[in-house]
Amino acid sequence: MRQDDGPGLLDALREAHRGAGPLPALAPDGYARDHAAFEARSDQRALIADHLCSRLAGRPNGPVSVLSVGCGDGALDVRVAARAVAARPARPVRYVGVDPWAGSADSWAAAMAGLRCDALSAESQVATFADARLTGRFDVVTFVHSMYYVPDVAAALRAAYDLLRPGGELLVLSGPRGVLNALTDVLAPPVAGHRQWFSEDVARGLADAGLRPEPTTTLAARLDLVGASDRVLDFTVQGRLTPRLRPLVREYLAAVARTDPAYDGPRVPHPVDVHRVVRAA
Template sequence: MDELRSARRGQPALPPLAPDTYARGHAAFEALSDQRALIGRHLSARLAGRGAGPVSLLSVGCGDGSLDAPQAAALADVSPARPVRYVGVDPYEPSTAAFAAAMAALGRDNLTAEVHTATFAEAPVGGAFDVVTFVHSMYYVPDVAATLRAAHDLLLPRGELLVLSAPRGALNLLVDVLAPPVDEHRQWFSDDIAAGVAAAGATPEETVTLEGRLSLDGAGDEVLDFAVQARLTPELRPLVRAYLEAVSVACPTSGVLHVPHPVDVHCLRRAA
């Protein structure tokens, strides 16, 4: 890390990832991590506790629907008489198109799905929701506390706001050092979410940490670029790879190196 800081000292910001490059890198990154499966199981367990009545969910940063479509199907399959409303928001049009296609492919008559290609602040979302989720999307908002307040205002009584965000651990120290600013601010991590909750005057439930792992086996340039949220130069990539290997641990059974890849789940509930 000291070598990386030294290499970047006095240098202009690295170029950000273009939307299509971000999407490809994200897919390659997730293919080497078990975190998405952990998140899916965690969300399924939470949503299963909502009973069999009508349910509505807003997913901010929905991406291509690969995480949300299984949740929507599970909610709809509780009962064919159960109305399910599922809304996605994402600023990247190819992702929202894939989200719409994934929801349509479910073929559930009791599922109403919609998607908006926009930021959360700009999305024309109407109505209120039982659940609002930000899965790895709070990093990019202009103001964490203001976003939390706006999302909380969309909740129905006894609704819950779930913000899943990475802690500022070994992996994300790379982002702090190498990522360019997002709209003139750094990316927000889990400690920023906790501070935003306090600034918003909200009372959170206990934070849950899901202990994911990122494999380095087969990690190419796209994965390294996504890990740092920037287009790396040829000179920096070996340093980034060496850093990841230095902070990685070996799987006790396979011996494959992996980097700790945790995510914190912050939950806010609306009073009855």
């Protein structure tokens, strides 16, 4: 299958799904489990961890506070926190994680507690960003693949910016509408009445919120979906696929996969854009 067959296969998926109604959404426990399996097939999380660690390493000396919105199970934040503490053992680090599902928030808290570091204080909240009870100001606020789900992008960005100390930075990591998210755009069920927001929506939201980001950085990850389980494919499209759609999804992914000398087989491009805004000192 040629890479240029992708658009035609997207059209075939649209036609096959026409009039069928939204796919069933992923249940919270299944979402967390399938997310972990999905991430295990990508090198993106390691790239994100490196990028966030470099941002924390560039912070001035002194205590640092981080808010992770949509923190998930802690698989990412525990890497970042561990490296931040190891780099400057005497520096106090405050980490706050917010996630709407209790299972993920509890896993996040347990993962952070497992670091057993006196310099690190970590607290989690089971809440959406809009409902979170947050005190104080933060040096860093992150949305890692969580801006997709907010009701209003510009309002969320403005609220996050307002939580920053002078000199603090807002980091929003979102996937662009490339070949992978084009598939999601066709098949993902609505979230609270809206489609998922992608990197392009974040850029518009920043402009609407009156915020001036630095030039966008793109982390060029790759994702191995050859032979992926049905549940991983479901996570890829953010909904439970039907038997009719599943083979078409596999055919599309095979068409857009690329051979890269750095890998031992075809990989689907899995980039993430980093939008960074620094609050004026």
